Amino acid sequence: MNAIPQPKTHQIVDRINALQAASPRFIDASGITPLSREWRAIRHEIDQLMRVDACAAWELMGSWRGLEGDIEGAEAAFRNSRALGQSDVSRENWMITRLNLGLFSAAQEIYRELTEPQTADFMAIAQYGVLAGAIGRTAQLIKRARATGFEWDDEMTRRVMEADSILIAAHFADERIARHLDTAGSVLRRHRLRASVVPHVTSEEGVFRGVTYLLNVPVSFEQAHDMNFELVLEDVEADNVMDVAFDVHFAGVHA
Structure with a gap:
């Protein structure tokens, strides 16, 4: 393999991460802004990398497509990368992209493939698994690791x-958690937002015990309230059965 691709890959990864950190909103590719210009410039770099390391380039293309909120494009790119010899790191990036797109059930699918206690970055991967709602799976792996x-x-x-x-x-199984989170993902994509996911545990014996996934979004309290109403409608449409032990809630952190 040409010696150039590896540092070039790292540079593109850094630019993708920086662009994602710049805004919790998906890139509007139809507009002309500093963010959309950088997004297009990254595509040029990926196209150049494609000539010498197609596997890495397709993986980066998947993450790049995710910045725009393009589910089909991201999934197709990661599938192409997998066909060329996908690594655990690549699958982890695919999982992260699915989380960013609000595809929690799909993220759990990859998590089930990745999580073995002997994996070097098992602890880091487990954190993403928790964000995907895979509480039961992660608890099992913690027990196995301790053993x-x-x-x-x-x-x-x-x-x-x-x-x-x-x-x-x-x-309340992991798959059920993911289905509830998937409906929240639908609401997020409608508003072209990525949420900061914060699992919260409340345990007061004899009073209340429950798990809440707080999805912090950069909107006003009123807008978050409206999004929670949309979430209820999505849950009804998806036939998700509510339970006091688990809840998903949008929280407006700033307008």
């Missing part, structure tokens, strides 16, 4: 185990 002598006892771990006990008691 093999893997030291893992931080605040996230404690929250996961507590959330798992609540959801087991309520018979």
Whole structure:
């Protein structure tokens, strides 16, 4: 392989990450703004990389398409990368892109493939799994990791185990969590927003025990309220059964 692609790949990754961090909104490719200009410039770099490292270029294309909110384009690009020899890192990036697009069930599919305690970056991957709603799967892996002598006892771990006990008691499986989050993803895409996902566990014995996924979005309180109403309608349309043990809620963090 040509020696040029690896540093070039890292440069493009940095530019994609910087562009994503610049705004929680999907890029409007129809407009002319500093963000859309940078988005188009990145495409030029990816096209050049395609000539020497198509596998890496298709992976980057998937992440790049995700910045625009283009589900079909992102999925097609990652499938092309997989056909050319996808790595665990590439699959992890695919999972992250699915999360950014609000495709939580699809993100859980990749998470189930990736998560083995011996994986070097298992702890980092597990954090994405929690964001995807895979509480039960992550709790199982934590137990397996501990059984093999893997030291893992931080605040996230404690929250996961507590959330798992609540959801087991309520018979609330990971797949059901993902379906609720998927409806929230539909609302987010309608508003062309990416949310900051914050799982929250409330456990007061004899009072209330529940898990809430707070989806922080850069809108006013009133707009977040309207989005929560849209979420209720989406849940009804999807036949999602509500339960006090689990909730998804949009929170406006700033207008």
